[in-house]
Structure formats: structure tokens, C-alpha cells
Amino acid sequence: MIRHVVLDIEGTTSSLSHVRERLFPYSRQRVHTWLRRPESARIVAELRDFLSQPRADVRRLGHQLVRWIDDDVKVPPLKTLQGLIWQEGFASGELTSHVYDDVPAALRSWREQGLTLHVYSSGSQLAQRLWFRHTQHGDLRGLFSGNFDTVVPGAKTDPESYFTIASVLEAEPGSIVFLSDSVPELDAARAAGWWTVGVRRDGDGEPFDGGHPWIAALGELDLTTDLQHALDQRGAPVPSS
Ligand SMILES: CSCCC(=O)C(=O)COP(=O)(O)O
Numbered sequence: 044m045i046r047h048v049v050l051d052i053e054g055t056t057s058s059l060s061h062v063r064e065r066l067f068p069y070s071r072q073r074v075h076t077w078l079r080r081p082e083s084a085r086i087v088a089e090l091r092d093f094l095s096q097p098r099a100d101v102r103r104l105g106h107q108l109v110r111w112i113d114d115d116v117k118v119p120p121l122k123t124l125q126g127l128i129w130q131e132g133f134a135s136g137e138l139t140s141h142v143y144d145d146v147p148a149a150l151r152s153w154r155e156q157g158l159t160l161h162v163y164s165s166g167s168q169l170a171q172r173l174w175f176r177h178t179q180h181g182d183l184r185g186l187f188s189g190n191f192d193t194v195v196p197g198a199k200t201d202p203e204s205y206f207t208i209a210s211v212l213e214a215e216p217g218s219i220v221f222l223s224d225s226v227p228e229l230d231a232a233r234a235a236g237w238w239t240v241g242v243r244r245d246g247d248g249e250p251f252d253g254g255h256p257w258i259a260a261l262g263e264l265d266l267t268t269d270l271q272h273a274l275d276q277r278g279a280p281v282p283s284s
């Protein structure tokens with residue numbers, strides 16, 4: 044029986060293009076200045092460590108960050124820095140978030156059924172909280188019981204991350220369902236014994252398969268009946284270890 048829902052953000056609860064066309068450029072324009080701020084010292088150290096370049100100068104690190112933003116590479120120090128940069132954008136009103144219209148009702152209904160909701164996104168936990176605070180549907184943070192990112196528990200494509208989340212939730216892997224637009228992420232969750240549902244929003248390209256059931260909006264998912272039935276047809280998930 045499913046007791047926990049874990050949700051991706053970009054491409055799942057929220058518009059992929061809003062993230063890529065508004066948030067990413069906002070951080071891209073500001074990374075060079077931000078790296079020179081005193082509060083970025085720890086991120087600079089993490090970047091040098093990540094790149095195994097202990098003496099890399101800040102200008103070079105800035106160029107690397109811009110390349111990662113352009114290629115949408117989910118590197119933890121970049122994601123941490125983006126969260127700090129976006130914090131200013133949300134505070135000034137220059138940035139807003141986006142949550143699809145079907146999402147608040149679906150989340151509320153799952154909560155009313157007694158399920159717990161968590162976010163697992165490559166955006167930092169700070170970025171996630173800002174995101175759900177500033178939606179066009181109001182502040183949705185109260186619907187979630189917690190947040191996970193690429194720092195804790197780690198990469199979304201690593202099954203180990205999903206084992207870690209299950210242990211933090213003190214839940215059986217088979218009691219958790221993960222919703223994401225990314226097949227490698229869904230594969231990793233399934234390898235850890237979770238249920239998986241792919242989300243493919245209109246305009247985000249052709250649906251994939253990868254052996255996962257797919258939906259176009261969260262309202263399509265009835266976690267008490269439909270999903271359980273659809274997933275039962277697929278067979279029970281098999282933990283990889
Ligand atoms: C609102 S969090 C910022 C989005 C972001 O930086 C990102 O990389 C989204 O990745 P996701 O794992 O949610 O697809």
C-alpha cells in the first residue's frame with residue numbers, strides 16, 4: 044500500500060520551460076558576481092574540490108558554472124549557489140515560480156488520504172522551499188513534510204539515494220511512489236524497490252516508456268485504486284540489493 048509520495052519539480056509539478064527560461068538565465072547572469080561575495084567562500088572551496096583544482100581562480104570557476112547552467116548539469120555546488128541567487132530574485136519580486144493548475148488539488152487530496160508528501164529535486168532544498176512559497180496558487184510549503192536534494196541524499200540517478208530516503212522516512216521501499224519526468228531517475232527509484240510514475244507534461248516532447256506508467260497531470264492519478272491496479276499489472280518492484 045502506498046503511504047508516501049515523493050515528487051520531482053521541473054517537468055513534474057512545474058513547467059520545465061519556466062525553470063530553464065527564467066530561473067537559469069537569472070542565475071547565469073549573476074554567478075560571476077556572486078562567487079566574489081564573502082558568503083560564497085564555502086561554495087568556491089567546494090567547487091575547487093569537485094574539480095580537483097585547488098588553485099582555480101574565481102573567474103575560471105564562474106566560466107565553469109556558466110557551462111554547467113547552459114548544459115543543465117546538476118552539480119551540487121552549482122545548485123547550492125543557484126538557490127542563494129534565486130533567493131534574492133524571489134525576495135525582490137523579479138522571480139516567480141510556476142506550479143501546474145492540477146497540482147494543488149492533487150496534493151491536498153493525497154494529504155487528506157493520509158499520505159505524506161516530500162520533494163526530491165536537483166534544485167537545492169532552499170530553492171525548493173522558495174519555489175513552493177511563491178507559486179501562483181499561494182504558499183504550498185505546508186503540504187510537504189520534507190525536502191531532499193542532490194546533497195542529501197545525493198544524485199537522483201543513483202538507487203542508493205532512494206534507499207537513503209526510504210530509511211529517513213522509516214518506510215518500506217514498496218510503500219513509496221516517485222513521480223518524475225526523467226527515465227534515469229525513475230529507473231533508479233525502481234531499482235530501490237519504489238513504485239514509479241512518469242509525468243510528461245503537454246509541450247514537453249514525446250512520452251517515454253521505460254516500463255513506467257505515464258500520466259500528463261497529477262489529477263489522473265488515484266493512489267488508492269487506479270495506480271495500485273496499474274502498477275500491480277506491471278508486477279511488484281524488485282529491489283536491486
Ligand atoms: C525550483 S528548484 C530549481 C530547479 C532546478 O534547479 C532543477 O535542476 C530542477 O530539477 P528537477 O530535479 O526538479 O527536475
Ligand SMILES: [Mg+2]
Binds near residue numbers: 053055224225
Ligand atoms: Mg524533473
